[in-house]
Amino acid sequence: MSNDADPTPRPSGRSEPGATPPTARSGERRPLQRAGAWTREHWRSTRDRLAMGRIKPPSRKALTWTGGILALLVIAVAILIAIWDWNWFRGPVARLASARMHREVTIAGDLKVHPFSWQPRATVDGVRIANPGWAGPGKMADIGRIGVQIRLIPLLTGQVDLRLLRFDQPRIALLRDAQGRKNWDFSDGRQTAQPLKLPPIRDFVIHDGRLSYRDAPKHLNFTGTLNASEALGANNRGFVMRGEGRLNEEPFTLQVTGGPLLNIDRAKPYPFDADIRAGQTYVTARGAVPKPFDLGQFYMNATARGPDLADLYALTGVALPNTPPYNLHGRLSRDERIWRIDGLGGRVGSSDLAGELSVETGRPRPLLKADLHTRSLDFADLGALFGGAPKTGKVASPAQVATARVMRTQDRLLPDSTLKVDRIRSIDADVAYRAASIHNAPVNLRSGSAHVKLDAGLLTADPIAFDLPRGRIGGSIQLDARKATPVTALDLRLSNARIEQLLPIRVGGGTPVTGVFVGRARLRGAGDSVHKAFANANGEVMLAVPSGEIRKAFAELLGVNVVKGLGLLLSKDEQSTPIRCGVAHFQAVDGVFNADRIVFDTGPVLVTGSGTVDMDKERLDLAAQGRPKKFQVVRLKVPVTIKGSLLRPKLGVQAGGAIAQGGAAAALATVLSPLALILPFVDPGLAKDANCAGLIAEAAKQGAPVKTASRR
Numbered sequence: 001m002s003n004d005a006d007p008t009p010r011p012s013g014r015s016e017p018g019a020t021p022p023t024a025r026s027g028e029r030r031p032l033q034r035a036g037a038w039t040r041e042h043w044r045s046t047r048d049r050l051a052m053g054r055i056k057p058p059s060r061k062a063l064t065w066t067g068g069i070l071a072l073l074v075i076a077v078a079i080l081i082a083i084w085d086w087n088w089f090r091g092p093v094a095r096l097a098s099a100r101m102h103r104e105v106t107i108a109g110d111l112k113v114h115p116f117s118w119q120p121r122a123t124v125d126g127v128r129i130a131n132p133g134w135a136g137p138g139k140m141a142d143i144g145r146i147g148v149q150i151r152l153i154p155l156l157t158g159q160v161d162l163r164l165l166r167f168d169q170p171r172i173a174l175l176r177d178a179q180g181r182k183n184w185d186f187s188d189g190r191q192t193a194q195p196l197k198l199p200p201i202r203d204f205v206i207h208d209g210r211l212s213y214r215d216a217p218k219h220l221n222f223t224g225t226l227n228a229s230e231a232l233g234a235n236n237r238g239f240v241m242r243g244e245g246r247l248n249e250e251p252f253t254l255q256v257t258g259g260p261l262l263n264i265d266r267a268k269p270y271p272f273d274a275d276i277r278a279g280q281t282y283v284t285a286r287g288a289v290p291k292p293f294d295l296g297q298f299y300m301n302a303t304a305r306g307p308d309l310a311d312l313y314a315l316t317g318v319a320l321p322n323t324p325p326y327n328l329h330g331r332l333s334r335d336e337r338i339w340r341i342d343g344l345g346g347r348v349g350s351s352d353l354a355g356e357l358s359v360e361t362g363r364p365r366p367l368l369k370a371d372l373h374t375r376s377l378d379f380a381d382l383g384a385l386f387g388g389a390p391k392t393g394k395v396a397s398p399a400q401v402a403t404a405r406v407m408r409t410q411d412r413l414l415p416d417s418t419l420k421v422d423r424i425r426s427i428d429a430d431v432a433y434r435a436a437s438i439h440n441a442p443v444n445l446r447s448g449s450a451h452v453k454l455d456a457g458l459l460t461a462d463p464i465a466f467d468l469p470r471g472r473i474g475g476s477i478q479l480d481a482r483k484a485t486p487v488t489a490l491d492l493r494l495s496n497a498r499i500e501q502l503l504p505i506r507v508g509g510g511t512p513v514t515g516v517f518v519g520r521a522r523l524r525g526a527g528d529s530v531h532k533a534f535a536n537a538n539g540e541v542m543l544a545v546p547s548g549e550i551r552k553a554f555a556e557l558l559g560v561n562v563v564k565g566l567g568l569l570l571s572k573d574e575q576s577t578p579i580r581c582g583v584a585h586f587q588a589v590d591g592v593f594n595a596d597r598i599v600f601d602t603g604p605v606l607v608t609g610s611g612t613v614d615m616d617k618e619r620l621d622l623a624a625q626g627r628p629k630k631f632q633v634v635r636l637k638v639p640v641t642i643k644g645s646l647l648r649p650k651l652g653v654q655a656g657g658a659i660a661q662g663g664a665a666a667a668l669a670t671v672l673s674p675l676a677l678i679l680p681f682v683d684p685g686l687a688k689d690a691n692c693a694g695l696i697a698e699a700a701k702q703g704a705p706v707k708t709a710s711r712r
Contacts, residue, residue, distance in 0.1 A: 086111045090111050093124075094107050101129065104130040107128075108127075109126030120149070124145070126145075135181075141170065145166075145167075148166075161199060165203070166205040169207065171209075171210045172209070172210070172212070173214075174213045175213075197293070200292055202261050204261060206228040210224075211226050220248060223246060224245020225245065226241070226243045227242050230260070239256075239258040241254070243255075247314055251278075252279075254275070256274045258273075268292075269290045272288065279306075280307050280311075282304070282306065284302065286300060286301055287302075295334075299331065299334070301329070305328070310322045317366070318366060323384050323385070325349065326346065328344060328347075330343050330345065338358060338361075339359040339361070349384075351376065353373075357369065365427050366428070368428070368454075371432050372431065374433075374435040376438075378439060413647045414530050414534055419529060421457070424454065424457055425456070428454055430452075432449075432451050443468075445466045448464075449464075457480070457481040459480075460476065461476060464476060469501040471501075472494075473497075474495070475493050477490045485527065486526070494517065496516075496518070513579075516548065518544050521540075523538070523540075523588060525538065534615040535591040535615050537591050540588060544582065545583075547578075547579060548578070550576060550577050578602065579602055591615045592613070593614075595622060605626045609624030620642050625639040640652070
């Protein structure tokens, strides 16, 4: 039978020739379209039947039963919550806290929750937080009870608003070990700790708190109490936090007062006052937190006073130099990891100090940057920087007075206070300092400046400079505290100076000695104090007077016997005698400075000398003798000695030490032979100076093997 005889179409599973297959026309969306069409058709059919009354709406009775069942379910859930033993959650909550804090957290007491309120509250008793594994056994915290209450409506908008946060009988033991690890650091070690940020708290209470803190790197120990609450005062209702105890065996008190915590506005700064006293150190401040309870940012006007800026290390963790008593003020602010002090001003000892500084935390070591300046510097105030050099009077701390007394008793000049190398290693620094004027210096200094950098225990002051009325002292000083024993290296030059201005001594209305004065010191020594560094020093020191003049007042200054011993006594009609060239060169080996060349040429007399300076014992043993260049019938010269301590040297004439005349030629041959080699150590052009060059030439005529070389 043909297909034309059967009018009923039969699916053949194949498309007609030339027709597009269904999948080609609609792709994969055909089943979805069919489902959508069925849904629309079913909805129209249901709607039509409702309209025709074939389907009746729920009756009032059915709705009542449904509502009742839902109400019973809600009541049942409420009853279940009300009678539920919330202690069941102690384990899960403790495990969650342990995972977040990376140490064991346990809840030994009851967990109580009161959920049926727009401000639900909860309490948990016996919360214990263990130390991390490296800190050994023991607990970091043992809290008798924690209470918290929160507002629900702000929580629905993503804001946390605590009505109450209360800690009863917390016992906190904080620890930082020698490696700098902190037991209150809850990070996993891959990220640095962030500043504390808390949500607004209406009522913050700490009742009967006990706090201990032990810091091995800083050698700090603190034990004390801590309480905080909203207090009712006569004039104001506000927040008060008080702490007291002992910090390194010194009395310590802390009081922080703030505005009322009730209805804190997130957009308005929260004001506070602080008063801290640690021993003889006092810090007071008045400031505000721009975003309440966000301690990553705040600012305050602060004042600080105490016997030594270095004592602030216990409070700030920033290593500052030793100083005389200070009284400073400034605006302290924090912006996350940057702490700044702007408008710094006040006095340190008898000197004023101003400038600005910042400390960047969140690094392996904090970075201190500062730009400081002084209008008038009392040179004695610098003594404390080098370990407590003598300073007395009302601006001296008790420790400095005691140090000065001991040094006077021992007849010592160089301080022997131990350098705290751990503090130097704990911080990096970049500090610029300048003093517009300097007074009370042992020599006539006009001004000074220094640029100090500290990087991983290597301290460099380069350049360091002191300006003279004419000339300058300049160079660099380096302290390497990276090793077990610190090593100090210095290279200082005295250039273009004048004797009469550097040492402004006047006798009888005139200056006894005038002339150009230059010099250089290049030394390196190991030791953890100034005294020890010099006692182990190696290197060389040289002073030179290329030209000058000795006047008659010189005899009045040193005494006739000394001057006569050197052959420098002037006749009645002579008011002065020229200095052709003067050189003193010391070679330092293990703290003993050997005067291998002392030459003082005045034309008619050649003065030579030798001896040692022992920096460990701080003793001088030098001798000089004058040799006339022309034969004199009567006059015999005797050696002049300089002996005693560095602090109080004594000039004298060596009894029975008369020497024969005619030794100048031999002195020139033996003493001056290396002069051309050592003069460039101070100044490469010094050997070419007319006077010193003439002295070298004269030595060559006497048979001295004169050589020249450049020195750096």
